[in-house]
Amino acid sequence: MKYLDEFRHPGATESLLESIRRRVTKRWTIMEVCGGQTHGLLRYGIDEALADAVELIHGPGCPVCVTGAEVIDRAIELASIPNVLVTTFGDMLRVPGSRESLASARAAGALVRMVYSPLDAVALAEKHPELEVVFFAVGFETTAPATALAVLQAKRRGIENFSLLVAHVRVQPAMEAILCAPENRVQAFLAAGHVCTVVGCESYEDLCRRYEVPIVVTGFEPTDLATGIAACVEQLETSRHEVENRYDRVVQAEGNLRARQFVEDVFEACDRTWRGLGAMPLGGLRLRESWRDYDAERRFTAGALPQVVSSCRCRSGEVLSGRIKPPECAAFGGECRPEHPLGAPMVSGEGACAAYFQYHRPELRCEPRAVEGNA
Amino acid sequence: MNDSSSWACPVKHAAEPQRVSLAHGEGGSSMRRLLEEHILPRFDRLSSLPLDDAAVLPQIDGRPVLTTDAFVVSPLFFPGGDIGTLSVYGTVNDLAVRGAEPLWLTLSLILEEGFSLQLLDRVLESVAEAARRCRVSVVAGDTKVVPRGAVDRLFVSTTGLGRLIEPGPSGSATIEVGDVLLVSGPIGRHGIAILAAREEMAFEPPPESDCGPLIEAVAALRTAGVRVRAMRDATRGGVTAVMHEWARDCGGTLVIEEERVPISSDVRGVCELLGLDPLNVANEGTMVVAVHPDDAESARSALQCVSVCARAARIGFVRARGLLPVVVKRGIGSERPLLEPSGAPLPRIC
Amino acid sequence: MCLAVPGRLEEWTDRDPLLARGWVVFGGVRHECHLACVPEAEVGDYVLVHAGIALNRIDIVAAEKLLRELRDAGEESPPSAEDEML
Numbered sequence: 070m071k072y073l074d075e076f077r078h079p080g081a082t083e084s085l086l087e088s089i090r091r092r093v094t095k096r097w098t099i100m101e102v103c104g105g106q107t108h109g110l111l112r113y114g115i116d117e118a119l120a121d122a123v124e125l126i127h128g129p130g131c132p133v134c135v136t137g138a139e140v141i142d143r144a145i146e147l148a149s150i151p152n153v154l155v156t157t158f159g160d161m162l163r164v165p166g167s168r169e170s171l172a173s174a175r176a177a178g179a180l181v182r183m184v185y186s187p188l189d190a191v192a193l194a195e196k197h198p199e200l201e202v203v204f205f206a207v208g209f210e211t212t213a214p215a216t217a218l219a220v221l222q223a224k225r226r227g228i229e230n231f232s233l234l235v236a237h238v239r240v241q242p243a244m245e246a247i248l249c250a251p252e253n254r255v256q257a258f259l260a261a262g263h264v265c266t267v268v269g270c271e272s273y274e275d276l277c278r279r280y281e282v283p284i285v286v287t288g289f290e291p292t293d294l295a296t297g298i299a300a301c302v303e304q305l306e307t308s309r310h311e312v313e314n315r316y317d318r319v320v321q322a323e324g325n326l327r328a329r330q331f332v333e334d335v336f337e338a339c340d341r342t343w344r345g346l347g348a349m350p351l352g353g354l355r356l357r358e359s360w361r362d363y364d365a366e367r368r369f370t371a372g373a374l375p376q377v378v379s380s381c382r383c384r385s386g387e388v389l390s391g392r393i394k395p396p397e398c399a400a401f402g403g404e405c406r407p408e409h410p411l412g413a414p415m416v417s418g419e420g421a422c423a424a425y426f427q428y429h430r431p432e433l434r435c436e437p438r439a440v441e442g443n444a
Numbered sequence: 445m446n447d448s449s450s451w452a453c454p455v456k457h458a459a460e461p462q463r464v465s466l467a468h469g470e471g472g473s474s475m476r477r478l479l480e481e482h483i484l485p486r487f488d489r490l491s492s493l494p495l496d497d498a499a500v501l502p503q504i505d506g507r508p509v510l511t512t513d514a515f516v517v518s519p520l521f522f523p524g525g526d527i528g529t530l531s532v533y534g535t536v537n538d539l540a541v542r543g544a545e546p547l548w549l550t551l552s553l554i555l556e557e558g559f560s561l562q563l564l565d566r567v568l569e570s571v572a573e574a575a576r577r578c579r580v581s582v583v584a585g586d587t588k589v590v591p592r593g594a595v596d597r598l599f600v601s602t603t604g605l606g607r608l609i610e611p612g613p614s615g616s617a618t619i620e621v622g623d624v625l626l627v628s629g630p631i632g633r634h635g636i637a638i639l640a641a642r643e644e645m646a647f648e649p650p651p652e653s654d655c656g657p658l659i660e661a662v663a664a665l666r667t668a669g670v671r672v673r674a675m676r677d678a679t680r681g682g683v684t685a686v687m688h689e690w691a692r693d694c695g696g697t698l699v700i701e702e703e704r705v706p707i708s709s710d711v712r713g714v715c716e717l718l719g720l721d722p723l724n725v726a727n728e729g730t731m732v733v734a735v736h737p738d739d740a741e742s743a744r745s746a747l748q749c750v751s752v753c754a755r756a757a758r759i760g761f762v763r764a765r766g767l768l769p770v771v772v773k774r775g776i777g778s779e780r781p782l783l784e785p786s787g788a789p790l791p792r793i794c
Numbered sequence: 795m796c797l798a799v800p801g802r803l804e805e806w807t808d809r810d811p812l813l814a815r816g817w818v819v820f821g822g823v824r825h826e827c828h829l830a831c832v833p834e835a836e837v838g839d840y841v842l843v844h845a846g847i848a849l850n851r852i853d854i855v856a857a858e859k860l861l862r863e864l865r866d867a868g869e870e871s872p873p874s875a876e877d878e879m880l
Binding site: 079131158159163212291426428 | 643644645712713716718774775776778779780781783786787790791792793794
Binding site for chain 1: 833
């Protein structure tokens with residue numbers, strides 16, 4: 070596929086990795102913000118290939134992971150109301166709330182349906198006037214335009230049986246929280262390319278200047294990841310800190326103004342509790358007052374979200390902020406596995422713990438390198 | 445209107461589709477009519493035999509091979525097949541990959557009250573056509589009707605009996621270090637066809653299932669004299685699930701070389717868009733084969749001579765057991781574990 | 795987060811500013827995507843699609859520039875993939 074395959078090219082990636090290995094004078098610590106990048110790095114073994122040159126630590130960029138258990142509980146509560154159909158992305162279905170996941174609630178009779186796009190949820194509402202269709206909106210700034218467009222279209226087309234349970238999160242407050250932490254080890258960021266497609270890279274200038282940290286906007290394919298890491302290393306080696314756009318085939322300085330406008334029309338920033346990380350000032354989006362008619366919680370439920378106590382054996386907060394690697398947690402791989410996760414990053418397929426479990430179990434490191442007997 | 449029901453109001457009657465009722469499962473005249481009008485005429489062997497409780501079959505030359513399978517699929521009709529073709533090919537393929545010549549099938553239908561008789565006819569026609577294509581006869585069957593909501597429209601179960609053609613595949617426990625792994629064609633087509641049809645994703649052209657018989661492919665390997673260790677149709681869990689079963693059986697590490705795995709361009713497009721790994725997606729007419737390394741090339745060329753296997757390819761090999769049962773080699777970087785899938789693959793946006 | 799995939803815009807079906815849609819080709823299939831964020835996209839352009847909506851056009855010049863850079867730096871050159879045609 071064009072503009073995908075070219076950036077999965079082994080030769081170009083290998084030579085980039087080699088040039089990074091040659092360039093470094095010390096082992097730098099770089100955080101990739103986005104869970105999709107974590108997966109790319111581990112899937113293609115880039116972390117291993119650069120093990121001596123760069124320490125890659127994994128950021129909190131998995132919106133499914135950081136969605137609070139109490140919000141999932143609320144989604145299940147909504148889906149259990151007669152004639153309320155809760156729709157959400159496939160990623161969200163198996164993520165447990167405090168007691169169960171939407172998938173298990175569906176098995177017990179709740180109305181839950183997977184959609185590929187928030188706009189498909191609007192189409193479902195139109196097709197089923199007898200139902201109240203709620204879209205459980207998770208995701209970073211990348212996904213917010215689609216959700217905004219869903220409400221805008223619903224209003225325009227007079228579809229009244231559609232509403233939102235909004236759990237959108239904003240990535241920059243999380244980056245800042247990581248930089249502020251006294252034990253912060255991050256020396257440079259690979260910024261999440263697809264978030265920047267919407268919000269642009271100008272918005273990082275302030276963060277970059279205040280914390281004197283290189284921020285390189287990076288794509289998701291192996292060649293893009295290697296390009297981004299190479300740019301970080303170059304800045305670190307030359308003691309610079311700039312916002313650098315290495316994903317300029319889709320990211321412009323100002324992002325996509327139209328997409329930003331859709332989001333601006335419908336949502337406003339709000340404080341949000343992130344699963345595993347705790348309270349995040351301005352770390353979320355909520356519907357503006359003028360759009361509260363489309364707020365599913367207002368429509369169907371009352372009362373504040375109950376507080377959920379997370380497992381004390383789970384060190385996901387430290388994983389999400391890059392303080393430890395998943396295998397350093399005692400529960401990893403034993404008590405905590407994708408089938409029964411204790412914490413957020415094991416919950417979603419994209420979380421750092423799940424990525425380690427899938428691609429990088431500790432025993433792999435001691436596997437003897439077998440001699441290839443096959444052409 | 446020309447049948448016995450012509451006394452009814454013709455307008456209303458014409459508009460009302462004929463449906464399965466509970467009476468069709470109660471053993472009386474309704475049930476007899478269902479059998480005589482819809483089921484028996486489509487299956488020569490059934491209509492030529494008296495309706496006994498059991499079928500007495502001719503002596504066979506060789507060891508009998510028996511398999512059974514239940515089929516539930518939504519939607520019932522999908523691009524490339526339907527529950528009828530699926531229920532024949534699924535069972536026939538289970539026999540074929542075990543090295544047997546499929547001979548006879550049984551057919552059990554569990555119908556939901558209210559199911560359209562017209563759709564039932566379509567399914568039965570598919571069963572008959574698929575059975576003819578595989579040269580198997582449906583020799584026994586059963587029909588039940590359950591109240592609305594007790595099943596999802598139609599469940600089908602088939603049992604297949606075949607004759608082992610000696611020597612059959614030696615079995616997955618005999619897979620050895622150095623053996624070569626092949627697939628008979630592009631992978632993931634059935635799972636993607638079903639997903640695209642079920643989720644109303646509106647892909648054009650709608651991806652087609654690979655639902656079809658593997659008899660010819662197996663015969664081609666036999667004719668070419670390939671020393672086959674094991675064959676499996678890679679159904680639920682896809683190629684990955686088979687690899688894990690074989691790794692358990694043989695005690696080696698199975699290595700998949702991702703770049704060699706054939707994938708059709710429609711499956712590729714859908715998998716990229718929805719974030720799915722084609723290795724984990726179901727097939728219904730595509731098999732994985734483990735062969736003696738010296739026979740790898742002859743296996744590949746024998747398969748490629750079969751029309752539906754034109755894209756058969758070597759996809760990996762077996763080596764001494766490391767710490768991981770199954771690994772995947774990508775073009776870039778080191779080997780990584782290929783985890784056993786748990787649960788059906790779900791589209792994702794993250 | 796954020797699986798987003800490039801595809802080629804093949805046909806506009808609705809040019810309303812809010813309801814904009816069109817067929818976008820991904821490998822061997824096409825899917826009708828929402829195009830409200832890329833009203834300037836023209837047939838033949840590549841767009842980046844996430845959760846059913848196109849987030850941006852792909853800047854071909856920037857893409858080619860990176861590929862050229864890689865070609866100049868590495869011994870092996872990444873090929874330019876063929877355009878998909880249905």
